Amino acid sequence: MSRNTISRRRALQQVALLLGGAISAPTVAGVFSTATRRAWAASPAWAPRTLSAAQLELVATLAEHIVPQTETPGARAAGVHRFVDTLLTDHYPAAERDRFLTGLAGVDAQAQSHYGKRFAESAAAQQVALLRELDAAAYAATRGEDAWFFRRMKELTLVGYYTSEIGAMQELRVSPFGTYRGDIPYTSIGRAWA
Amino acid sequence: MITYDAIVIGSGITGGWAAKELTEKGLATLVIERGRNVEHRKDYITEHKPSWELPLRNARLAVGTRGAEEYPIQARTGQFHESVKHFFIKDHRNPYIEDKPFTWIQGDQVGGKSLIWGRQVYRWSDLDFEANLRDGHGVDWPIRYADVAPWYSYVERFIGVSGEKLGLPQLPDGEFQPPMEMNAGEKFVKAGLERAFPDRRFTIGRVAILTQPLNDRLPCHYCGPCERGCSTGSYFSSQASTLPAARATGRLTIVPDSVVHSLIYDAAKSRVTGVRVVDTTTKQTREYSGRLVFLCASTLATTRVLLNSKSPSFPNGLANSSGVLGHYLMDHHFRAGASGTIEGLLDHYYQGNRPNGIYVPRFRNLGDEASRRGDYVRGFGYQGGASRQNWARGAGEPGFGVELKRKLHDPGRWTMGMTGFGECLPRADNHVELAEQTDEFGIPVLRIHCTWGENELAMRKDMAASAAEMLEAAGCKDVRTNDAYREGGLGAEPGLGIHEMGTARMGRDPRTSVLNGHNQAHDVPNLFVTDGACMASSSCVNPSITYMALTARACDYAVAESKRGNL
Secondary structure, three states: OOHHHHHHHHHHHHHHHHHOOOOOHHHHHHHHOHHHHHHHOOOOOOOOOOOOHHHHHHHHHHHHHHOOOOOOOOOOOOOHHHHHHHHHHHOOOHHHHHHHHHHHHHHHHHHHHHHOOOHHHOOHHHHHHHHHHHHHHHOOOOOOHHHHHHHHHHHHHHHHHHOOHHHHHHHOEOOOOOOOEEEEEHHHOOOOEO | OOEEOEEEEOOOHHHHHHHHHHHHOOOOEEEEOOOEOOOOOOOOOOOOOOHHHOOOOOOEOOOOOHHHOOOOOHHHOOOOEHHHHHHOOOHHHOOEEEOOOOOOOOOOEOOHHHHOOOOEOOOOOHHHHOHHHHHOOOOOOOOOHHHHHHHHHHHHHHHOEEOOOOOEOOEOOOOEEOOOOOOHHHHHHHHHHHHHOOOOOOEEOOEOEOOOOEOOEOOOOOOOOHHHOOOOOOEOOHHHHHHHHHHHOOOEEEEOOEEEEEEEEEOOOOEEEEEEEEEOOOOOEEEEEEOOEEEOOOHHHHHHHHHOOOOOOOOOOOOOOOOOOOEOOEOOEEEEEEEEEEOOOOOEEEEOOOOOOEEEOOOOOOOOOOOOOOOOOOOEEEEEEEEEOOHHHHHHOOOOOHHHHHHHHOOOOEEEEEEEEEOOOOOOOOEEEEEEEEOOOOOEEEEEEOOOOHHHHHHHHHHHHHHHHHHHHOOOEEEEEEEOOOOOOOOOOOOOOOOOEOOOOEOOOOOOOOEOOOOEEOOOOOEEEOOHHHOOOOOOOOOHHHHHHHHHHHHHHHHHHHHOOOO
């Protein structure tokens, strides 16, 4: 358990003390119970509901390039690809889901035309080179359909990563409960709140 | 059949207050609620859930998304997120017809919208109560600030309001707990704005959230999303505040899952004698008998009940001898303002999720020549706030990989935004009526006709332009105006402010109003309407605390009149 997890637990315990037990024990315990923690982790039984295995791997590969592992885990470890599958299945209207899937296929098509291989099978340097092209095109003054896909992919990666336990608690910080301080030195925190 | 001393229809902000006041004054009171029961604490199923425990990470469920399939209307509001959808009505349970876009946001549970409201509370002043008389729009209010002021104090002491006293005549001070703190960006804008415009003030929001303990409720712990429910009772809701007080008297009965069909009227006595409800589970009809009825079902639901309570004495709806029932519908128009960035202050940050923003009180048309506008009457206030950009900014800028991750490790620059909340004039052609179509409970649905008029549209231009002018004068950069209104479309349509009011207005003359100065129906002495339906004008400030004060005041009057044998 990381230091940040501990500080979150401490914060919750402080709130529970403040409440004199008003927050039910399960509410506090639920955040940290073994069962809950297991539920957060990828279950061996987990399977995508919209993406194929190849599409899932493509999403995971793209996401990891966007937010890679550094001294903290990256998008793949944070399960961004599982989050994307959940959104595509349970949130997106059919037309938007299909637009995203078409965009994914477009990445593979570009990798094929550039390198003669699908994206996930291309060399890492080739993948990065193609992403540089996509990223430049996505923020150019005149933009096409590729731009929509890449910006959306980047947005989903950031949401999926920074709202995950890894992204929020290891890479960034979760604001502790208790007080509000409106004006503190940034150096006293040292990184952004999730 | 039991005859209750009083029947209260609705358990939200005003229903809860009526229940508390009437039971504390000794009346055996029945509260009828159309929605399901929601128990304080136990039923706050998403409270304190970290983002990663929400499968969609608390996505906004916009119109068209899968999670919004049963909520095509509720999904129009930006408040409608994964974590709170269970506190909004499924639209098939409350269908209506909109001639032009009108967004009707409803709760469907004990506590109503008090669980999910915005919690901003501002007193009206005589600038508001005298507005109709002064410019001739609408009918004169039968009351003035002095009539309501003690009730504002009474309500504030019970619900707990934090805020800063300003001594402004147009925004009277109240009984405040210590204000929440502004952040560095807001302090910067405040200093610059008040320097450039000495007649304007920039203050922290006055909010029904505790900064000190109050009875058994604890001060805010700044977790952030109040609307998921608060186990510490730190913001005012029926669950945390009024219903426990009513329950403690031993005189409260609540029946959930019961939608009111109509009121039962006895022409011989000129009194309502009871309420006809439809059980939302079994669809069976039941009746309850009561000596006094308080309609607190929310503005449009209340008027719908009255319109559907037809009898030979009142063929056009109960208490509608004037014919104005259903007319003069209002809402606050908003989503017109400006935003900008603040240079520097990068060594400043904040800690905790403050569920509150800043407020700029009205500064237009205050009665003096300096503040007078030639292009519109009445005025607006601003709500907004400053913050540092978070990780989400990464999606709007080029770059990826280690470089992007390093950048998002730190917060971005400061941004500041403000949106106006503008007064809406009472106009007869903004109205609701019963349609032929009935809902699944056999109750005729409302047809709603409501548009913004020339006055609102002219005011919006100033709302955007003045926000930009102030932000620029305060030293902000990259200032841009915004206005989400699209004629005939969605974005800033009537109803979206969720401050819908009017349609059973108070007034001095029974020929032109439904209610008298005590929220009592002119035509039916034992019938009171104390939710937003009673409003004769809209002011520009958030209305809930005025509804609460009027409710407490009406209860006091009703019980006194009852004791005198006048009801």
